[in-house]
Structures are given as structure tokens and as C-alpha cells.
Amino acid sequence: MAPIIFVLGGARSGKSRFAEQRTRSFAAGENVYIATAECRDDEMESRIALHRSRRGDDWRTVEAPYRLDEALAEEATDGRAVLVDCLTLWLTNHLLADANLDRESDGLASALAQATGPVVLVSNEVGLSIVPENALARRFRDEQGRLNQKIAAIASEAWFVAAGLPLRLK
Secondary structure, eight states, X not given: OOOEEEEEEOTTSSHHHXXXXXXXXXXXXXXXXXXXXXXXXXXXXXXXXXXXXXXXXXXXXXXXXXXXXXXXXXXXXXXXXXXXXOHHHXXXXXXXXXXXXXXXXXXXXXXXXXXXXXXXXEEEOOXXXXXXXXXXXXXXXXXXXXHHHHHHHHOSEEEEEETTEEEEOO
């Protein structure tokens, strides 16, 4: 199995920057950025532009807001290092589409198990705050926690990033 690196942290913790550095450390022939965001407003457009400018031109971007398993099957091959940013938005897309989240996360786990090139995955830790006041937000928090546990269990490395500082968990 190829290296699977899981990077977890809060909003603006530095997790994406760390994940980009970790992906580059594999010195693969090509760096592939799998983007899961859907640009739905001006704020998201600004966030996407910031990430693109920080990465530079040495990345190839693949957009996969829903079919992450298929994108990984295509891209996570020998000679490539793949960064998935982020699982939180991917889960949100599926939650809002009323998808079968167990089936989607199982498909993701299966695709990771079949990867022949290194994959770095970014996700938000959403369980360290107050209990959300509405049912959808509580469901999202719980589903994200379950997804994070599933990916951490199969990852060869897991990192928690806070205030720009990475802490190795596994």
C-alpha cells in the first residue's frame, strides 16, 4: 500500500500548507491537487484563489467535489503524489446532496487501499467546539468525526496541525 498521510486541524490552522509541504516531500514526478470545493460564493472564490497562488504552477488540479474515489483511482498512481483538500468539503457536498455517507466513505477507503502513489488528505477537526444548535450541524459534526476516524485508522501517518505547528499522531 502506498503512503496515506492524514492531516487534521481546525480552520486556518496551517493544515493545508503543511499538507502541501508533505506532498512535495515525496518528490514524485508530478504533484496533483484534488480539489473538493464547489465555488458557491465570493468568499469561497477568494479561498480557492489563495490556495492556488500559494501552491504555484507546479501542481495539476483535478476537481472532484463528489467522485473522489474515481479521481483517486485515476490519479493516485506511481510517479505522482496526490493531495486531497479537503475531506470536510467533500463530506459537506455529499451531506447536502443527501447521499449515502457510509457508501461514499467506504468507496473512499477502498480507493485509498488501491492507491499506488502517495496520497495526503486534509480534513477539519470539528469536534473540539461547542455542540451545534441545529440538527444538520450536529449530524455534520458526527459524520465528520466518523469519517476522520475511518481515514486515520487506515493512514500510515496522521498529523494534527494547530497554530501552524504539526503534531504527529501516528
